[in-house]
Amino acid sequence: MNMPRLALFLALTLALAACSDDKNNPNYGGMGQDGSALPNTGDQVGGSNSPDSGIPPTRPADGMNPDKADYTTLSNDTVYFDFDKATINGEERGKLVAVSEWFKANPGHALFLAGHADKRGTPEYNRALGERRADAVREYLVGLGISADVLYATSYGSDRPAIDGDTEEAYAKNRRVEIGVVIKQ
């Protein structure tokens, strides 16, 4: 296996591990699709034994405002998500392979990964959801061989929709991670 393939393999393994199907968990707390009532397992879940799985985030050393990044160059590679999900769908992964190829061909840059949520749900939950989406993209790009030190995740929750409106189409376009390019300090 050559190095890029190995990196891709690792990335996919990571991604699979990250989205290991919660429905297989006996303590699974239910789905959000239709809002139907849940089975009550009565068990306690989570707690002190769950590992940290994320990669600790960083901010640029100069504290640069993420708004100053260039979100145009890689705008075709904005990653879209399902409702209330932070796992990267199979059809979106090719965009991140393209991003990693662009990044390797254009040394001296860093990337902002700006996570967003659609307007449904409480704003505070959506801030964390946007953060988890940005974190997922960051981990995926790390798996493709980009250093975590030049990948800055941030979240705007539902406060900065790409499209205003209450349609499913608008919601789908707003559940996203945009990728912004900056010159590395």
Next chain:
Amino acid sequence: MKFSSRTFRFVFTVCVLGSALLPLRAQVDVSAPGLPTVGVSLSGPLGGGATEIVSADLRRTGEIEPVGSSSGQYLATGVAGDSGITGQLVNKRNGQVLFNETFTAPGRKSAHQFSDAITKAVTGLPGFATSRIAFISKASGSKELYVADIDGFNVRQITHDNTISASPAFSHNGAKIAYSSYKSGYLDTYLIDVASGSRTRIAFFPGINSGPAFSPDDSTIALTLSKDGNPEIYTISTSGSIENRITRTRGGETSPSWSPTGDRLVYSSDDHGAPQLYISSSSGVTDMDQLYTGNSYCTKPDWSPDGKSIAFTARVSGQFEIGDFDLASREGHLVTTDGGEDPSWTRDSRHLVYSKNGRLYLLDTLTHKSLPIELSVSSCGEPAVSR
């Protein structure tokens, strides 16, 4: 009151048995006979306005029926002027003077103080007429922090940052607001002194720093930090030093709210799929006690001041509604039928302020009646009531 909660529990059980959690309808008319009646009559240069304010405040409690001065089981009289209100309350049955007091707060606030004193004397319950609401409004074009009296008056814009301000929370003594903002470009948490407007950035770890909540003694703040790689609940001092990590999961934890005794926190976690509510100790990572509310998607819990229940936002058939989880019976039920989110309890542990479609509402959780809070600004959300 017992009658109504039993009625709702019955309806709730039927709904669960039918495997669909249907919205519930208020079935009890609380303005029915039985509430203590208070005649309100203030004289003096500002007497007319003060009489109106006090009558509206008393009616808002849901515990008292204000009536004309010639009737009522109690009589509230006094003199209202520029320097405040001197008022007294008499129990007309036995002629006893329950209090005779001067309230010197400026403007409408002295009338609200008189109202809360009447509520306390007549019902034994804390009134919330003097409470304020911190909230976010986009009226200026960007999301800024505002405060207003709970009756909608005295709207004041606190931030003018042209960025996104978010998730405010009042300290219990009412002097400070903790909130989050993208002022630095990143989602950091700030402490603001309400009177002076002076502001300190207290949490600015890499990742998000959001959703602050003051402990009952105002010495500690619980919030979400993602500095470990995903959003977790932490407690920090008011100067920003880490005190305790509360959660350790692969999911996201948000919106911590303290028990009134300060030993526990309720928050939402999506570690096991859609977000659910959990309670943990506030002193370190321990087991997470899940609250089975009957809803598959629950966020933004708020622990009631009396400690007995937890309000939350539930997703029901694609809509968002306010729910209330009773900790003694460990059962949840919905208290709105036509939408709502971000509930925040008032002092009496009976009313909730919440937002819906850019407006704020005051909900009586016993009658399920909601009234809009008329504000001079639009596009409002994320309300937090002072305690």
